[in-house]
Amino acid sequence: MPYFDHNATTLLSPVAQEAWLKAQAEVWQNASSPHRAGVRVGLRLQAAREKVALVMGCKPERVVFTGGATEATNAIMQHLSERWGETAKIAVSVTEHPCMWGAVGSYCESSQVVSLPANRGGQVVMERVDEALADGAKVVVVMAANNETGVVQPWEKIAAKCQAAGAEMVCDASQWLGKLPAHGLGEAGWVVGTAHKLGGPKGVGFMLRPAAENGLVMRRGGGQEAGQRGGTEDFPGIAAMVAALLEAEQSKVLHESEKLRTREAFEQEMTRRLVGVNVVAGPMDRLWNTVSLVMPHGDNTRWVTRLDKRQVEVSTGSACASGKAAPSHVLAAMGYSADEIRRTIRVSAGWETTPTQWLELANALVAVAAELKPADNVVSP
Amino acid sequence: MPYFDHNATTLLSPVAQEAWLKAQAEVWQNASSPHRAGVRVGLRLQAAREKVALVMGCKPERVVFTGGATEATNAIMQHLSERWGETAKIAVSVTEHPCMWGAVGSYCESSQVVSLPANRGGQVVMERVDEALADGAKVVVVMAANNETGVVQPWEKIAAKCQAAGAEMVCDASQWLGKLPAHGLGEAGWVVGTAHKLGGPKGVGFMLRPAAENGLVMRRGGGQEAGQRGGTEDFPGIAAMVAALLEAEQSKVLHESEKLRTREAFEQEMTRRLVGVNVVAGPMDRLWNTVSLVMPHGDNTRWVTRLDKRQVEVSTGSACASGKAAPSHVLAAMGYSADEIRRTIRVSAGWETTPTQWLELANALVAVAAELKPADNVVSP
Numbered sequence: 001m002p003y004f005d006h007n008a009t010t011l012l013s014p015v016a017q018e019a020w021l022k023a024q025a026e027v028w029q030n031a032s033s034p035h036r037a038g039v040r041v042g043l044r045l046q047a048a049r050e051k052v053a054l055v056m057g058c059k060p061e062r063v064v065f066t067g068g069a070t071e072a073t074n075a076i077m078q079h080l081s082e083r084w085g086e087t088a089k090i091a092v093s094v095t096e097h098p099c100m101w102g103a104v105g106s107y108c109e110s111s112q113v114v115s116l117p118a119n120r121g122g123q124v125v126m127e128r129v130d131e132a133l134a135d136g137a138k139v140v141v142v143m144a145a146n147n148e149t150g151v152v153q154p155w156e157k158i159a160a161k162c163q164a165a166g167a168e169m170v171c172d173a174s175q176w177l178g179k180l181p182a183h184g185l186g187e188a189g190w191v192v193g194t195a196h197k198l199g200g201p202k203g204v205g206f207m208l209r210p211a212a213e214n215g216l217v218m219r220r221g222g223g224q225e226a227g228q229r230g231g232t233e234d235f236p237g238i239a240a241m242v243a244a245l246l247e248a249e250q251s252k253v254l255h256e257s258e259k260l261r262t263r264e265a266f267e268q269e270m271t272r273r274l275v276g277v278n279v280v281a282g283p284m285d286r287l288w289n290t291v292s293l294v295m296p297h298g299d300n301t302r303w304v305t306r307l308d309k310r311q312v313e314v315s316t317g318s319a320c321a322s323g324k325a326a327p328s329h330v331l332a333a334m335g336y337s338a339d340e341i342r343r344t345i346r347v348s349a350g351w352e353t354t355p356t357q358w359l360e361l362a363n364a365l366v367a368v369a370a371e372l373k374p375a376d377n378v379v380s381p
Numbered sequence: 382m383p384y385f386d387h388n389a390t391t392l393l394s395p396v397a398q399e400a401w402l403k404a405q406a407e408v409w410q411n412a413s414s415p416h417r418a419g420v421r422v423g424l425r426l427q428a429a430r431e432k433v434a435l436v437m438g439c440k441p442e443r444v445v446f447t448g449g450a451t452e453a454t455n456a457i458m459q460h461l462s463e464r465w466g467e468t469a470k471i472a473v474s475v476t477e478h479p480c481m482w483g484a485v486g487s488y489c490e491s492s493q494v495v496s497l498p499a500n501r502g503g504q505v506v507m508e509r510v511d512e513a514l515a516d517g518a519k520v521v522v523v524m525a526a527n528n529e530t531g532v533v534q535p536w537e538k539i540a541a542k543c544q545a546a547g548a549e550m551v552c553d554a555s556q557w558l559g560k561l562p563a564h565g566l567g568e569a570g571w572v573v574g575t576a577h578k579l580g581g582p583k584g585v586g587f588m589l590r591p592a593a594e595n596g597l598v599m600r601r602g603g604g605q606e607a608g609q610r611g612g613t614e615d616f617p618g619i620a621a622m623v624a625a626l627l628e629a630e631q632s633k634v635l636h637e638s639e640k641l642r643t644r645e646a647f648e649q650e651m652t653r654r655l656v657g658v659n660v661v662a663g664p665m666d667r668l669w670n671t672v673s674l675v676m677p678h679g680d681n682t683r684w685v686t687r688l689d690k691r692q693v694e695v696s697t698g699s700a701c702a703s704g705k706a707a708p709s710h711v712l713a714a715m716g717y718s719a720d721e722i723r724r725t726i727r728v729s730a731g732w733e734t735t736p737t738q739w740l741e742l743a744n745a746l747v748a749v750a751a752e753l754k755p756a757d758n759v760v761s762p
Contacts, residue, residue: 008411008419009613017405024398024582030389034685035694038389067448067584070602070612099611102601196613201405203448203584203615220483221451222699230480231451232390232577234584304415313416318603 001311002357006197006289007147007175007348008315012240013199019243020201023236031233032222041235048235048242055249058186058208064216064228065238068205069174069194070099075218076170076190076207077103083215084138091116091132092141093124093153094333098318100141100172101329116142118333121284122151129158133165140169144176144185148317148330148346150290151281152176159188168210178248179287180256195241198248204237252351260288263349266358267291273366280331280344289349292317292331293365294340298372303345306368312361315346382692383738387578387670388528388556388729389696393621394580400624401582404617412614413603422616429616429623433587436630439567440592445599445609446619449586450555450575451480456599457551457571457588458484464596465519472497472513473522474505474534475714479699481522481553482710497523499714502665503532510539514546521550525557525566529698529711529727531671532662533557540569549591559629560668561637576622579629585618633732641669644730647739648672654747661712661725670730673698673712674746675721679753684726687749693742696727 003011023044031041046060053060066072077100080090091114092104104113114132116124124142132140140162145152155171162169171188178198185191186208194205209216209228221230267279276296295303300316307314317328331341347361384392404425412422427441434441447453458481461471472495473485485494495513497505505523513521521543526533536552543550552569559579566572567589575586590597590609602611648660657677676684681697688695698709712722728742 003418005411005414005416005419008414009409011409012405017402021398024393028390028392029694030386033386033389033694034682034697035386035689037384037694038386067452068612070600071448071452073602074600074611097602098604099600099602102611106598106601194613201615201617202613203618217487219451219455219480220487221454221478221480223479230455230483231449232575232583234582236582237584301415308416313410313414313418316415 001313002353002360004312004314004347004349004353004361006350006353007346009196009202010199010350012201013244013247015247016195016200016240016244020236020240023239027235027239031235032224041233045233045235045238048238051242051246052206053186055182055245056186056191056208057183059211061226062186062208062211064207064209064218064225065233066205066207066218066229067203068196069097069172069192070102071218072192072205072207073097073100073170073172074103074106075216076192077107079216079218080139080168080170081107086112088112088139089114089132089135089137090139090141091129091137093143094118095122095124095146095151095330096141096143097147097172097174100143100170104141116140118330120335122146122149122281122330122334123284124153124158126154126157129161133161133167137167140167142169142171144171144173145180145287146330147175148328149280149292149334150175150287150348152285152287155188156184162189163187175287175290178245179253179289181253182245182249195237195244198241199244200241201237204234204241206241248351255351256288259349259351262355262358263288263291265355266362269359269362270365273362274369278340280336281334289353291347293345293347294336295343295345295365296369297343298369299342300345302372303368306371307364310364310367312364314361315348317344317346382694383734383741385693385695385728385730385734385742387731387734388727390577390583391580391731393582394625394628396628397576397581397621397625401617401621404620408616408620412616413605422614426614426616426619429619432623432627434567436563436626437567437572437589438564439589442607443567443589443592445588445590445597445606446614447586447588447599447610448584449577450478450553450573451483452599453573453586453588454478454481454484454551454553455487456597457573458488460597460599461520461549461551462488467493469493469520470495470513470516470518471520471522472510472518474524475499476503476505476527476532476711477522477524478528478553478555481524481551485522497521499711501716503527503530503662503711503715504665505534505539507535507538510542514542514548518548521548523550523552525552525554526561526668527711528556529709530661530673530715531556531668531729533666533668536569537565543570544568556668556671559626560634560670562634563626563630576618576625579622580625581622582618585615585622587622636732637669640730640732643736643739644669644672646736647743650740650743651746654743655750659721661717662715670734672728674726674728675717676724676726676746677750678724679750680723681726683753684749687752688745691745691748693745695742696729698725698727
């Protein structure tokens, strides 16, 4: 069954599963235990930290292992709001993931939050970043790549601007990591990643803190993670995540351009065969795996259901636990109408997705278009 | 190798591993995804919640899946301090785990915290609980069983007293669950459990919130866990935890009295063979797996090292990530001297520990006693 919902979560990579099972059999003890088996877990944990640091291009002490991206965004925003106080300006890109906006809403005063708008292509408006920094913003929050549209943000430039201005950057790289090279992300100060988007298990992730940051305490307990995050370390989960990350960096991201061509071929095929279909942020630099499609007609929930019956799994947008999907704030920020947003589906492939599966997806979309409306906008192949 | 450090962490139970692997193969999608595979994960998650509720004796909606005990204690104390304000009295048993005291220290004003003393047997002094409640304490924090000594607290009585007084009880049941029947814990209001102490994986746990509690938000994100904890649910981890918990409840806790006799035989053997050894809280009701031993001589770190060389793994006390073990606050609260505390080791067995392994432990202890000091307190067997 073609699974086109990789931005929601990925199947566990075989190398990750192998690392997890090996750790559960051999390195399962408590890293804080005083016997040699415990010490060995601590050493392996440090080795895992060094591998992440190597991939990210930063010092190992900046790596903090977490339970995932939502934990990290909440902890970072809590920490930064306490550090900078309730009058400091915090500039947040409007297209951030709900777990970032939720954290901002929880811990920052609405009066201190500057919303950074997006252009029609979904990229943050750079002039507004400059303005916020010139106005003395202490924190700038811009993700690496968007979960709904795949649009890549100019995070390298923003990291440089923040460094020059003495501001802190928070970069949610959850959708970037494992798809594109991580190199350079270490420049971004605070960086958030999660294992289950890159072939690792759920419930584990990592973040980078800035090199100069010494006061972070996410939770208190047994003093783990250099006092930054109490709680017994999930070494098997961490080992699995690191295995998946290294596999992606060492053997997968090299094939990015090939995968990009496959996605582009699909987009051309769709545009040719289905009149009125619109690729969101079509001309922009986007993740090789993600296509957000405004369909010519039909509610996106109906599209998802009809495709599902044809064994094709796509999404309406960001995974949403509310039961009832709220209209996408990302597409709204890009200027799409409520009607267009209701017709938008998200397609997100994986490394294992074949050109044949992309074609099956295209065929299924054309077939469903005809089902949902006896349409004059379907062109025979 | 006899592993006597189960209170630090347990080996993953085979049923837990099987459940995890099955979920990673079949139920790995995102519970928030709109397609049927996602919906199926959500249904399985709800079934897991109902199983936990059945074991704990509470309604399913009180169960919140977490990343472990430290996350839960931090979230609960943050929530309760916000709810009750900084003048409300919060009574905390002095023998709580560092992750509870760390959370109390982070989120409560020192002026509002009432420390509940322990008697020589390690149990909370009930008169002081009564006093705190009579003084209008809004929250009473008493664990179910202690991680260092195994001492069982009168949590059922305290839960009843709290209910009568209209106070909230917080009960860390991390060391109780999987060792003794969970039945009745649902009466305790806030309850904390973690998978890796009961044969489940690390990085996953659960808590109960009181039935009347509607305002809990541990972290904001995609609205998961009824809005109480944002972040993609780790269903494979949860499935593994629930499998381990059910296995413990259905087939292990029945053997408690047999295991208790084995532990008692070990204690008698030690007392007979090693003059001057002292079982902490010897006469008290303690977990069947835990013995805290004040050795007649020698620093506990030396004991751990010497035993480790004999392939016997024990601990100095609570797992401590500070590198340098701090003296036990639990033993100090029970009236043990600094010198006694330095000589104390913790032994914690598992369900799979055999009487032969207990005997091996006794033999190793006697041998190390002779090594550490050419002693006149070793009696030939």
